[in-house]
Amino acid sequence: MNPRVNEISGSLIREMHARKRPTSIDLGLGEPSLLPNPQHFERALHYVAEHGVKYTPNAGDSELREAIAAHYRYPTMERADRVCVTVGSQEAMYVALKTLLDPARDELLVVEPAFPSYAKMAALEGVSLRSVEMQAKDGFAFDGERIAAAVSARTRAIVLCSPSNPTARVITTAAAEALTRALQRRDGEPVWLIHDEIYRE
Known part of the structure; x- marks a missing residue:
């Protein structure tokens, strides 16, 4: 096992979150309070039903990369081949x-x-x-x-x-x-x- 793993301490944010009381106002985790739009799930399910679940290219789906490049339009990064999709x-x-x-x-x-x-x-x-x-x-x-x-x-x-x-x-x-x-x-x-x-x- 990589010895560096044992040298890394746990998350202070998670530790504080575990200590919260019922009266606490939680400002610790960046979790959205709004529920997702159900239409997004419906579109995703429709796509999977039609196309199945497959591996994408290593850098991410080409259409998604093109959309990201067009959305942000950073100088020198306007092209999809300059975008890498991560989890x-x-x-x-x-x-x-x-x-x-x-x-x-x-x-x-x-x-x-x-x-x-x-x-x-x-x-x-x-x-x-x-x-x-x-x-x-x-x-x-x-x-x-x-x-x-x-x-x-x-x-x-x-x-x-x-x-x-x-x-x-x-x-x-x-x-x-x-x-x-x-x-x-x-x-x-x-x-x-x-x-x-x-x-x-």
């Missing part, structure tokens, strides 16, 4: 870290406060972790220059979440541009910016 954002993050970082030499920089799974994924992969704290006195606003100043010679990727989990802060255009400019001025290998957008919509 949720946790898998997407894990695939990104596994693909972009070499545990023997690379470091991951996490913008804090942050969702705790980022650190756990890095630990599981044996990737060195560094963090940069956004300041409570500033309402945890993203500070592009502060983030860039925390980049070391070994940093190969930065993870930030906007809107932030847990603070709900959104990175401003000015902060994003400051971070981009600072990273472009940096010598050495490029740094990947992994933007977790789970709460974008």
Whole structure:
């Protein structure tokens, strides 16, 4: 068994959730309170009845990838071949870290406060972790220059979440541009910016 698994602590979020009382207001898990639209289930059942259940291509169904690319229209990512469908954002993050970082030499920089799974994924992969704290006195606003100043010679990727989990802060255009400019001025290998957008919509 991978010894790193034993070094990773359990989820504090789940621990707190287990302690809730009947009078507690649960703000711990990002679970929607609205029920899904029944029409979506009907369409899915109709599709399965007509086509059966089959494996999709490794990167995901081509029509779905085209729809995702058209919906987001990110620069340089407008084509379906730039989209990979995963089972949720946790898998997407894990695939990104596994693909972009070499545990023997690379470091991951996490913008804090942050969702705790980022650190756990890095630990599981044996990737060195560094963090940069956004300041409570500033309402945890993203500070592009502060983030860039925390980049070391070994940093190969930065993870930030906007809107932030847990603070709900959104990175401003000015902060994003400051971070981009600072990273472009940096010598050495490029740094990947992994933007977790789970709460974008």
